[in-house]
Amino acid sequence: MNGVAHRITDLTSRLLGGPLPVRLRAWDGSESGPAGAPVVVLRSRRALRRLLWQPGELGLAEAYITGELDVEGDLADGLRGVWRAVRERGLRPPRPRPADTRLLLGALGTAARLGALGPKPPSPREQASLSGALHSKSRDRAAISHHYDLSNAFYALLLDASMAYSCAYWTADPDHPDACDDPGTAYGLADAQRDKLELICRKLGLRPGLRLLDVGCGWGSLSLYAAEHHKARVTAVTLAREQAAFVRERAAERGLADQVEVQLCDYRDLGGGGFDAVASIEMGEHVGDAEYPAFAARLRRLVRPRGRVLVQQMSRGRVAPGGGAFIESYIAPDMHMRPLGETVCLLEDAGLEVRSVQSLREDYVRTVRAWHTTLEERWDDVTALIGPQAARVWRLYLAGGALAFEERRMGVDQILAVRPDAEGDSGITGTPAAWFTGERA
Numbered sequence: 142m143n144g145v146a147h148r149i150t151d152l153t154s155r156l157l158g159g160p161l162p163v164r165l166r167a168w169d170g171s172e173s174g175p176a177g178a179p180v181v182v183l184r185s186r187r188a189l190r191r192l193l194w195q196p197g198e199l200g201l202a203e204a205y206i207t208g209e210l211d212v213e214g215d216l217a218d219g220l221r222g223v224w225r226a227v228r229e230r231g232l233r234p235p236r237p238r239p240a241d242t243r244l245l246l247g248a249l250g251t252a253a254r255l256g257a258l259g260p261k262p263p264s265p266r267e268q269a270s271l272s273g274a275l276h277s278k279s280r281d282r283a284a285i286s287h288h289y290d291l292s293n294a295f296y297a298l299l300l301d302a303s304m305a306y307s308c309a310y311w312t313a314d315p316d317h318p319d320a321c322d323d324p325g326t327a328y329g330l331a332d333a334q335r336d337k338l339e340l341i342c343r344k345l346g347l348r349p350g351l352r353l354l355d356v357g358c359g360w361g362s363l364s365l366y367a368a369e370h371h372k373a374r375v376t377a378v379t380l381a382r383e384q385a386a387f388v389r390e391r392a393a394e395r396g397l398a399d400q401v402e403v404q405l406c407d408y409r410d411l412g413g414g415g416f417d418a419v420a421s422i423e424m425g426e427h428v429g430d431a432e433y434p435a436f437a438a439r440l441r442r443l444v445r446p447r448g449r450v451l452v453q454q455m456s457r458g459r460v461a462p463g464g465g466a467f468i469e470s471y472i473a474p475d476m477h478m479r480p481l482g483e484t485v486c487l488l489e490d491a492g493l494e495v496r497s498v499q500s501l502r503e504d505y506v507r508t509v510r511a512w513h514t515t516l517e518e519r520w521d522d523v524t525a526l527i528g529p530q531a532a533r534v535w536r537l538y539l540a541g542g543a544l545a546f547e548e549r550r551m552g553v554d555q556i557l558a559v560r561p562d563a564e565g566d567s568g569i570t571g572t573p574a575a576w577f578t579g580e581r582a
Contacts, residue, residue, distance in 0.1 A: 144171025145255060149189070152251050162223050179219035182211040189257040193248070202467040206265045206533050217513070217540040224548065267534050269474040276429035276475065278407050282380050284474045285427065289359075289381035295527050296360065298519050299512055299535075301331040304360035304387070307423040307453060308505040308553045309333035310340050312577075315507065330511040333504070338366040343576045344497070344557050345418040345449050347371040354378070354416040354443055356408050357424025361388030361401070368392070368400040375401045376416070378408060408436070411443065418451070419444045423553070425454040425484070430477045433484075437491035446562035449569075450493055453501075456481040456552045467541070471534050481554050493558035496569055497576075502552040506543050513539040 145167035153161050163181045164174035172180075183189060188209035192200045204210035212219040252258050269287045273280040300306055313328040341363060347353060349372035355364045358377035365388070367373040379385050385405040392401040404411075408424075419440055428436045440450050457478040469476055485495050516523060516535060524532045545551040559567045 144173070145169045145183075146171040146173040148251055148255065149183070150174050152248055156248065162225075163219075179222045180213040181219075182213060183209070184211065185209050186255060186257040187262055189252060189255065190259055191262045193252055193257065194261040197466070199466040199470060202471070202537060203262075203265055203268075205537055206267065206471075206530050207262075208529070208533070216536060217544060220541055220544050221547075224544065265471075265530050265534075267531050268470050271474055276432050278409065280475070281407065281427065285380040286382070288473055289379075290383045291531075292527060293360075293383050293387050295523065298522055298526065299515055300360075301329075301334050303331065303334050303338070303362040303366070305334040305338065305362035306359050308337070308501045309508045309511075310337035310501060311504050311507050312336045330508065333508070334362065335366075338363055339370070340576060341420060341422070341451055341453070341555070342367050342371050342373075343573075344555070345420065345451055347373045347418060350374065351417040352376070352415070354411075354419045356411075356419065356421045356440075357427070358384070358388060358403070359422070360384055361391060361403075363420060363422060364388060364401050364403075365391060365395065365397060368397045369395060373400070373418075377401060377403045378406060378411065379403070380405070380407060408439065411439070414443045415445045416443055416448060417445060418449050420451045420453075422451075422453045423455060425452055426476050426478055427473065428477070429475065430479065433477075433479075433487050434491065437488050437493065440488075441492045441560050444560050446560055447566060447568035448560055450488075450558045450560070452484070452488065452556045452558070454484060454554060454556065456484065456554060458550055458552075468538065472538050478551065481552065485556060488556065488558050492560065494561050494567055495556060495558045496567065497555075497557040497572055499555045499557075500552060501555060502546055502549065505546045505551075505553045509539055509543040509546065513543060 146165045146169075149167065150161045150165050150173040161174055162178060164172060164176065164178045166172045166180060166182045168183055168185050188204040191204045191209065194200065195203065201210065205212070249258070269284065271280050271283050271287075273283075296304060296306065309330060311328075311333045313332070315328050315333075345353065347367055351373050353364075353367050353373045353375045355361075355367075355375055355377045358364050358379050361377055361384070364375045364377040368375050377388055379388070382405060385403050388401070388403045389398075392398050392403070421440065425433070425436065440452075444450055455478050457480060459480050481498070485498065488495055513536075516532075516539060520532065523535070542551075546553070559569055561567045
């Protein structure tokens with residue numbers, strides 16, 4: 142009973158106010174904790190030191206990224222089991238009160254006896270490093286570059302051929318062998334992304350010659366689809382240089398260069414207006430809380446009267462944390478999510494009339510799981526391309542992200558709005574059935 146694992150589980154159980162919801166294996170080979178629980182492996186004293194300096198989500202994440210801590214088996218199942226146990230047992234971190242102070246002093250004593258005390262370990266180099274005023278143009282450019290300029294080759298490995306990096310719209314059971322256009326082929330991510338792009342174009346009422354503004358165009362999946370399949374004239378806007386170059390190249394390859402104009406700029410620098418339709422697909426999360434009213438007002442100004450605006454955007458539950466410390470430090474720095482109703486109010490306050498809201502939360506569970514499956518299947522290629530620590534960042538991000546949508550800590554919604562004309566005419570009647578490409582359960 143004197144092994145490292147037993148000493149750590151005894152201490153953490155007292156700190157958390159209940160049994161540790163995992164089985165722990167320490168660097169000395171000792172194990173402790175409930176049989177059948179997810180197995181967490183502490184590979185070195187450095188992992189414990191990191192957690193002492195930074196207890197909580199971020200310390201755990203950084204220990205995992207560096208390989209100082211690992212989870213045996215399926216990471217998503219492990220995280221799910223831990224979250225369930227925390228909820229059911231009401232586990233909590235220590236609070237600043239005398240009883241917990243004694244526990245924390247005891248933790249330091251245990252750490253000293255285990256040889257885990259020492260200077261704070263440096264954060265992994267994959268952590269975002271931003272400077273300047275929050276949501277200044279230069280800081281926003283750096284935040285977007287941190288995530289989206291990682292490598293076009295990496296995203297080509299992870300995503301489907303359309304390079305759509307947002308929630309898909311699953312109109313069929315992916316396990317059904319005859320659900321997609323190619324008989325005998327299972328419906329998959331590429332089909333669901335195509336159905337999402339078609340749904341957006343239908344909601345926006347795109348027709349040949351209409352002008353679409355794609356704000357935060359990513360790798361151009363919507364811009365190129367709208368130009369190719371709906372003959373729209375598209376202005377695609379991004380802050381990421383890698384994305385801009387990719388969209389221009391792919392538009393030229395498809396003979397769409399005359400229909401798709403790519404602008405490398407901040408949405409705040411967009412001039413003109415009079416667009417027939419405006420789309421913002423999972424870009425609004427990067428705008429910032431204080432800046433969102435101005436963002437919504439700009440969307441209204443950019444679209445003509447009776448023109449439509451579609452915002453697909455992630456949300457969080459009323460008391461849920463949203464992205465959390467790990468995602469905001471390593472994936473999407475400065476990201477802000479709010480409850481859906483608040484975003485609807487902000488769009489309405491800007492003078493847009495919200496006409497339709499469609500939740501895609503379960504669709505995002507499937508989408509992120511599909512990306513995660515691809516990551517694992519191509520693990521050797523991914524680690525060779527971006528390095529083992531960055532690959533572990535993405536494994537943790539995708540496993541945790543799918544779970545957040547599954548458990549309703551995060552959501553995603555398509556919000557269709559219109560700018561009515563001076564007489565109040567929206568140009569929309571009801572909710573056209575033609576928007577939808579398939580029956581939903």
